[in-house]
Amino acid sequence: MLYLNLLSPQKKQEMEQKIIFAIFGNLAEMILLILIVSSIILLSAKVILKNNFETVVAQSALINREFGDINQQIRKLNKELASLSSIQKDFVLWSDFFRDLSKITPAGVRLTNIFIDKNSKNVAISGFAAERIDFLQLKNNLTNNFAYLSNLDSPIANILLPRDINFEFKGTLDDSKL
Numbered sequence: 054m055l056y057l058n059l060l061s062p063q064k065k066q067e068m069e070q071k072i073i074f075a076i077f078g079n080l081a082e083m084i085l086l087i088l089i090v091s092s093i094i095l096l097s098a099k100v101i102l103k104n105n106f107e108t109v110v111a112q113s114a115l116i117n118r119e120f121g122d123i124n125q126q127i128r129k130l131n132k133e134l135a136s137l138s139s140i141q142k143d144f145v146l147w148s149d150f151f152r153d154l155s156k157i158t159p160a161g162v163r164l165t166n167i168f169i170d171k172n173s174k175n176v177a178i179s180g181f182a183a184e185r186i187d188f189l190q191l192k193n194n195l196t197n198n199f200a201y202l203s204n205l206d207s208p209i210a211n212i213l214l215p216r217d218i219n220f221e222f223k224g225t226l227d228d229s230k231l
Contacts, residue, residue, distance in 0.1 A: 145171060145228070150201050157194035161187035174226040176202055182218040195222060203227050 060068065147169075158164060164180040178195075182188035188211060196205050205224040212218075 153199065153201065157191070157198050159187045159190045159194075162191050169226060171226065171228065174228060176224045176226050177221065178224075179219070179221040182220055183216060185212060185215050185218060188212065188218050188220055191220075192222070195224075201227055 058065070154164075154167075159182075161183040162180060163182075164178060166177070166179040168175075168177040170176075182191065192205075192207055192211075195202060202224040205222055207220065207222050211220040
């Protein structure tokens with residue numbers, strides 16, 4: 054098939070320019086239309102997100118207003134619990150110590166003073182024994198049968214008298230047994 058073009062070269066060039074301008078015009082219109090649609094979508098998304106954000110902020114303020122006092126009370130209770138926990142951590146159940154000490158103390162012995170320094174782990178026990186045999190039995194019991202004390206020391210003067218002995222023991226507290 055033959056095509057016959059009767060237009061002059063100048064008209065031909067003008068037509069080609071018009072076609073190119075029309076294509077670019079249509080392309081520009083399409084791009085502009087896509088930009089407008091995208092802008093509308095983004096603007097509506099912005100409005101929706103802004104409304105949701107304002108709703109969340111309002112609800113958060115309402116929750117803070119309603120539960121602010123409760124949160125303060127919870128913080129106060131948590132501080133008190135932490136304080137009680139630290140006190141309880143340092144607590145020593147001395148009743149076991151004294152119960153076991155009373156079990157190994159002979160009938161003829163009366164304990165008059167018990168000094169315990171938990172920090173330095175020093176222990177001093179003083180008392181009165183009616184007979185030397187009672188004192189020696191107490192010393193043996195404290196040395197061999199009483200797990201709370203170690204390094205028990207007794208002055209030699211404690212065993213010089215045969216009766217009515219005022220004695221004193223010094224030792225180290227083994228607090229792992231408490």
